[in-house]
Amino acid sequence: MKDGWLQRLRDEVTQAWTVTAKDMKVYYLKPGMIMFGFLMPFFMFFSFSVRRGMAADQGVARLLALTVFFTAAAAGPFIIPLERRLGTYDRLLAAPMSLLTLLLSKTAVGAFFAIGTSAFALIVGVVAFGVSVAQPWLLAVAVLLAAFSFSALGVIFGSIPTRNPGSVQMPSTLLRWGLLFISGVFIGLNEMAPAARAVAYLSPLTYAQDLMNHAVLGAGLLNPWLDMAVLLLSGVLFLVPSVLMHRRSRRLGY
Amino acid sequence: MNDAIKVGSLTKYYGRPEAGVLAVDHINFQVQEGEVFGFLGPNGAGKTTTQRMLTTLLEPTEGRITIHGHDLAHDAYPVKRQMGLVPEESNVYTELTAWDNLMFTAKLYRVGRAERAARARELLEAFGLWEKRDVKAENFSKGMRRRLSIAMAIIHKPALLFLDEPTPGLDAQSARAIRDLIRQLNDEGTTIFLTTHQIEEANQLCDRVAIIDHGQIAAIDTPEHLKQAFRRVQSVEVALEPDGQAHGQALGSLPGATTAVKMGDKWRLYTKDPSVLLPQVMDYANSSELRVVSLSTLGPSLEDVFLEITGQQVGTVRHEAQESKPRRRGMKSGMGGGR
Numbered sequence: 001m002k003d004g005w006l007q008r009l010r011d012e013v014t015q016a017w018t019v020t021a022k023d024m025k026v027y028y029l030k031p032g033m034i035m036f037g038f039l040m041p042f043f044m045f046f047s048f049s050v051r052r053g054m055a056a057d058q059g060v061a062r063l064l065a066l067t068v069f070f071t072a073a074a075a076g077p078f079i080i081p082l083e084r085r086l087g088t089y090d091r092l093l094a095a096p097m098s099l100l101t102l103l104l105s106k107t108a109v110g111a112f113f114a115i116g117t118s119a120f121a122l123i124v125g126v127v128a129f130g131v132s133v134a135q136p137w138l139l140a141v142a143v144l145l146a147a148f149s150f151s152a153l154g155v156i157f158g159s160i161p162t163r164n165p166g167s168v169q170m171p172s173t174l175l176r177w178g179l180l181f182i183s184g185v186f187i188g189l190n191e192m193a194p195a196a197r198a199v200a201y202l203s204p205l206t207y208a209q210d211l212m213n214h215a216v217l218g219a220g221l222l223n224p225w226l227d228m229a230v231l232l233l234s235g236v237l238f239l240v241p242s243v244l245m246h247r248r249s250r251r252l253g254y
Numbered sequence: 255m256n257d258a259i260k261v262g263s264l265t266k267y268y269g270r271p272e273a274g275v276l277a278v279d280h281i282n283f284q285v286q287e288g289e290v291f292g293f294l295g296p297n298g299a300g301k302t303t304t305q306r307m308l309t310t311l312l313e314p315t316e317g318r319i320t321i322h323g324h325d326l327a328h329d330a331y332p333v334k335r336q337m338g339l340v341p342e343e344s345n346v347y348t349e350l351t352a353w354d355n356l357m358f359t360a361k362l363y364r365v366g367r368a369e370r371a372a373r374a375r376e377l378l379e380a381f382g383l384w385e386k387r388d389v390k391a392e393n394f395s396k397g398m399r400r401r402l403s404i405a406m407a408i409i410h411k412p413a414l415l416f417l418d419e420p421t422p423g424l425d426a427q428s429a430r431a432i433r434d435l436i437r438q439l440n441d442e443g444t445t446i447f448l449t450t451h452q453i454e455e456a457n458q459l460c461d462r463v464a465i466i467d468h469g470q471i472a473a474i475d476t477p478e479h480l481k482q483a484f485r486r487v488q489s490v491e492v493a494l495e496p497d498g499q500a501h502g503q504a505l506g507s508l509p510g511a512t513t514a515v516k517m518g519d520k521w522r523l524y525t526k527d528p529s530v531l532l533p534q535v536m537d538y539a540n541s542s543e544l545r546v547v548s549l550s551t552l553g554p555s556l557e558d559v560f561l562e563i564t565g566q567q568v569g570t571v572r573h574e575a576q577e578s579k580p581r582r583r584g585m586k587s588g589m590g591g592g593r
Contacts, residue, residue: 008331011364014361014364015361015362015364018358018361018362019362022347022350022358025349025350025354026347026349026350086345087341087343087345088345088346088347090311090339090341090345091339091345091359091362091406092362093310093311094309094310094311094334094337094339095334095362095363096331096334096335096362096363096364097362098331247313250311250312250313251312251313252268253268253303253306253312
């Protein structure tokens with residue numbers, strides 16, 4: 001019985017990786033992923049951060065948070081509705097693996113994309129601007145947890161019962177922009193009014209930015225353990241609505 | 255023989271039962287292991303909805319599905335492992351090569367490393383795609399994608415294969431190759447659930463067929479038993495010279511004829527008793543100074559049975575001699591019906 005359970009677990013892990021590797025091969029170079037996942041955070045960073053007299057290390061901490069957030073959350077809303085439209089999602093839903101395995105594999109697709117893009121941003125920061133990272137291991141954990149959390153957030157939008165990526169991109173982009181402006185990325189938490197800060201605490205991006213500040217600058221406003229716990233917990237909680245919406249899709253026939 | 259599929263009171267509403275659309279209405283049927291089972295019906299009859307419920311892609315509103323003894327609602331995992339699905343649209347990954355598509359599916363179904371390469375090669379060779387194994391599927395023709403889609407569905411040697419409209423839109427050669435493949439898979443022991451509106455294909459391939467109409471099973475039996483049950487749908491086929499549309503009204507009004515349908519350069523006259531109609535046709539030809547090029551009597555085809563049950567018309571000019579026939583609902587043929 002135990003062997004059967006372990007074998008099933010091994011199977012599910014292998015299947016999750018199989019789907020993730022396939023998606024990386026098929027979708028990473030699609031224009032939609034490059035536009036919404038790769039270019040968008042850099043555009044936003046340069047739009048809102050240049051000419052503000054910001055130190056290079058501060059800029060890198062901000063760019064990393066932005067990159068992980070936008071890139072990770074871009075995959076789910078792009079890939080899942082597209083696969084539904086092409087009929088390839090049925091192939092995955094009919095395969096012998098659990099729904100959670102499928103959702104985790106889709107979450108991993110966005111997370112790996114974000115990790116790769118943020119590594120690129122970090123290399124640019126270090127090489128071009130001579131930025132040094134105060135706590136490299138903490139930065140690795142921060143990127144990993146933030147990528148998981150925000151990719152799971154993107155999968156929620158991908159789980160909306162529709163076959164049209166366009167009708168998912170709109171609400172997803174709206175939410176991401178909304179979160180961006182309340183989360184202490186462009187205005188630090190310590191500069192915010194108490195009411196704005198209370199709202200900022202509702203966003204996981206706030207904790208990601210604070211953790212990046214700890215890792216890159218060596219100082220943040222909140223306890224880094226709290227930041228890590230919130231990112232991990234939010235990632236897990238974001239999977240719940242995705243599961244529920246997939247069940248609804250199965251009732252509706254999407 | 256054991257049941258591969260057992261369906262009890264299966265129902266699907268899109269939307270709430272009190273206000274939604276009833277797509278499948280409390281249907282019951284069984285498919286035996288090793289059988290080729292055809293699921294026929296007009297567009298919108300509930301074929302694909304039923305198949306999607308059987309393949310776990312759609313949740314039934316009511317009813318129970320058991321596949322190889324496993325209740326699909328509570329124990330889908332072992333069923334999914336031994337099931338293959340070929341949907342109506344060839345859902346291959348066009349960005350991947352034929353080889354990568356097969357490798358991906360094999361890994362998904364946990365086919366062993368050594369076995370999956372051998373199996374992929376075997377299937378690509380059998381389907382005439384070996385030379386194209388490193389070509390991305392986006393460069394494939396419709397027929398090639400169809401073959402690849404079927405190869406992906408059977409790479410793990412499923413005990414039960416669902417095929418949704420496998421041949422429409424394909425050239426005759428590709429369609430024939432796929433029909434041959436279905437026979438071969440069945441010979442090797444695979445149970446086939448074939449959803450189609452290609453009546454002749456079902457006639458050629460299926461051990462039994464179910465005809466679904468308006469979400470209900472209207473008939474279920476072997477093709478030959480269904481034809482026997484519809485002996486009243488016999489016909490006389492006549493080719494006259496000179497030919498013309500004007501014959502339709504006259505032929506359809508002959509004593510014993512129920513309907514006259516133009517089929518190419520021939521007229522098919524439906525009748526309950528060809529012996530009554532034959533002399534009438536000859537009399538009409540003689541009195542109108544027409545030459546009878548050919549004259550034959552035909553038993554009911556599976557298409558006739560299908561059209562009779564679903565109340566549809568053949569896609570050609572039809573001259574009704576009677577009021578339109580009443581629709582039969584919930585009819586089952588005498589032998590094995592409702593099994």
